[in-house]
Amino acid sequence: MRSQATTQDDYAFGLSPNAPDVTAVKVISHLNLQVQFADGLIGLVRFEPSHLTGVFAALQDPAFFQQVSVLHGAVTWPGDLDLAPDAMYDAIHLHQEWVLQ
Numbered sequence: 001m002r003s004q005a006t007t008q009d010d011y012a013f014g015l016s017p018n019a020p021d022v023t024a025v026k027v028i029s030h031l032n033l034q035v036q037f038a039d040g041l042i043g044l045v046r047f048e049p050s051h052l053t054g055v056f057a058a059l060q061d062p063a064f065f066q067q068v069s070v071l072h073g074a075v076t077w078p079g080d081l082d083l084a085p086d087a088m089y090d091a092i093h094l095h096q097e098w099v100l101q
Helices: 054-060 085-096
Strands: 022-029 032-037 042-047 069-071 074-077 098-101
Touching: 022 069, 022 074, 032 085, 042 085, 074 085, 085 098
Parallel strands: 042 098
Antiparallel strands: 022 032, 032 042, 069 074
């Protein structure tokens, strides 16, 4: 007999499924962002060039990277490109930055 999964089972160990929404994002330099969450936490998001593959390849273009915004509590770019706010929050809470490599 298969057991019923709970909502909590759907999240990776250690992630905050109820992380506060991102409320602001600012480009610091190409591939570097400053984000702020609804609870006041502020930190950096840094992309390593090695992460700019697949859907993230578009971020290699500095003009496209500048089009970052906050939509529905997440950091987004045109074309439905976004970042996971829960993983971002956890990394920034622990290390003051989230490095995508």
